[in-house]
Each structure stands twice: as C-alpha cells, then as structure tokens.
Amino acid sequence: MIGRLNHVAIAVPDLNQAIATYRDVLGARVEAPLDLVEHGVTVVFVRLPNTNVELLHPLGENSPLTRFLQRNPGGGMHHVCYEVPDIRAAIEQLRTHGLAVLDPEPKIGAHGQPVVFLHPKAMGGVLVELEQQASLDS
Numbered sequence: 001m002i003g004r005l006n007h008v009a010i011a012v013p014d015l016n017q018a019i020a021t022y023r024d025v026l027g028a029r030v031e032a033p034l035d036l037v038e039h040g041v042t043v044v045f046v047r048l049p050n051t052n053v054e055l056l057h058p059l060g061e062n063s064p065l066t067r068f069l070q071r072n073p074g075g076g077m078h079h080v081c082y083e084v085p086d087i088r089a090a091i092e093q094l095r096t097h098g099l100a101v102l103d104p105e106p107k108i109g110a111h112g113q114p115v116v117f118l119h120p121k122a123m124g125g126v127l128v129e130l131e132q133q134a135s136l137d138s
C-alpha cells in the first residue's frame with residue numbers, strides 16, 4: 001500500500017533563515033513560500049532529487065504549528081508524508097488494523113491531493129501524513 005516518501009516536513013521558527021540555508025548553503029532548489037490559510041501554515045518546498053523537504057512556519061492566530069514551536073523553539077521535524085495509491089482504501093486498511101486517522105475525512109493537502117494524518121502514538125512517535133499519489137492520467 002505505502003509508496004514513495006513524498007516529503008519530510010520541518011517546522012522552523014525563522015522561515016527566511018531556513019530558506020537561505022537550504023538555497024544558499026546547501027544549494028537546493030527552493031520554491032517560493034505558499035500560504036495555506038486553511039491549514040494555518042506557510043510552506044516552502046525544497047526540491048531534492050528523490051523527495052522533498054517542506055519548511056513549515058505558522059500562519060495566522062490559530063496555527064497548529066504555534067504550540068509545536070513553543071515546545072520546540074529551535075524548530076524540529078514535524079511529520080513525514082508517504083504516498084498511497086488510494087487514500088480511502090488506505091484509511092479502510094488502517095481501520096481494519098485498529099489504527100485511527102486523525103481526520104474523519106481526507107483534507108486537500110499542500111499538493112492539491114487528499115491527505116490524512118496518523119497519530120504519532122501508533123507510528124513510533126512520528127506524526128505521519130498519507131497523501132494520495134497524483135494519478136498519472138490527470
């Protein structure tokens with residue numbers, strides 16, 4: 001069921017500094033910041049040859065990242081994202097094995113694809129995002 005590692009998401013307290021580090025020091029291809037208002041985050045995609053890094057920064061009053069950065073003031077790894085071919089089949093498979101997803105319904109994620117999150121308790125202490133892989137014919 002599980003496919004490619006789509007991205008590793010890193011919460012950063014200083015987005016411009018993180019951009020400069022990945023772009024100017026590490027020489028990565030870094031895209032322009034994207035405000036995802038409904039998710040309460042600003043995201044910056046760092047394109048690597050085999051996967052992506054997403055730099056995350058809080059956006060707005062009720063960002064889910066605010067508390068994370070209070071607990072991790074220097075930033076930290078926020079989640080990993082794996083691709084699945086069919087998000088609803090994946091949710092069903094997880095339910096069969098007693099693993100609940102955090103959202104009752106898939107939401108549209110940063111790449112325009114449906115996503116759900118799994119509780120870190122069930123996943124070795126790491127927040128895991130599942131993203132339906134983009135279909136080849138769209």
Ligand code: CO
Nearest residue numbers: 009054081129
């Ligand atoms: Co993500």
